[in-house]
Amino acid sequence: MDLMEQVKIRVLDYDDLDAIVEIDKEVLGKERPDYWQMKIELSESRSPMASLVAELDGRVVGFILGDASGWEYGVPDTVGWIDTIGVHPKYQKKGIARLLFKEMVTNLKKVGVDTIYTFVNWRDWDLLHFFDKMGFQKGDMIHLELKLEG
Numbered sequence: 001m002d003l004m005e006q007v008k009i010r011v012l013d014y015d016d017l018d019a020i021v022e023i024d025k026e027v028l029g030k031e032r033p034d035y036w037q038m039k040i041e042l043s044e045s046r047s048p049m050a051s052l053v054a055e056l057d058g059r060v061v062g063f064i065l066g067d068a069s070g071w072e073y074g075v076p077d078t079v080g081w082i083d084t085i086g087v088h089p090k091y092q093k094k095g096i097a098r099l100l101f102k103e104m105v106t107n108l109k110k111v112g113v114d115t116i117y118t119f120v121n122w123r124d125w126d127l128l129h130f131f132d133k134m135g136f137q138k139g140d141m142i143h144l145e146l147k148l149e150g
């Protein structure tokens, strides 16, 4: 059977914490359980249909954390956000992130979202390539920063 037919997309659950910590560790090389625990708790209380996992043979191999805007940064509620997306390195380049993204978009459209925002580090080529392939363009918002002394 085609790999994509075996991948199941479902809503992220608190029990997925360990799998997500593991994927993050494989991708970035460090373990951040407290950080992910906070993220998952927040996602469950906000727009649960926008945070999804991809399962292959009962194992979580990828995830996307998204949200519908509640007017953060003055952004209207027709805007949805992608906070993070990650696929286990062993399962990358097989279409799993695309599946997660498509399903999240379908779910966000149902609650009235018509635009998606995300922040990407401009040196993060994997993510930039991926979002480019998904049709993203550079948006009108700009990122400002101030370095604080001492």
Ligand SMILES: CC(C)(COP(=O)(O)OP(=O)(O)OC[C@H]1O[C@@H](n2cnc3c(N)ncnc32)[C@H](O)[C@@H]1OP(=O)(O)O)[C@@H](O)C(=O)NCCC(=O)NCCS
Pocket: 023, 024, 027, 028, 084, 085, 086, 087, 088, 091, 092, 093, 094, 095, 096, 097, 098, 099, 125, 126, 127, 129, 130, 131, 133, 134
């Ligand atoms: C970016 C990422 C999510 C892509 O996942 P993926 O499952 O490999 O992506 P897909 O296979 O669904 O790719 C979809 C499209 O994007 C393109 N793409 C994905 N990664 C790419 C890369 N590194 N370079 C070039 N194109 C890329 C694919 O070629 C594909 O386009 P195509 O269908 O026209 O060939 C994955 O590389 C990842 O998790 N990177 C780490 C991201 C991160 O730091 N997350 C936070 C911590 S977990």
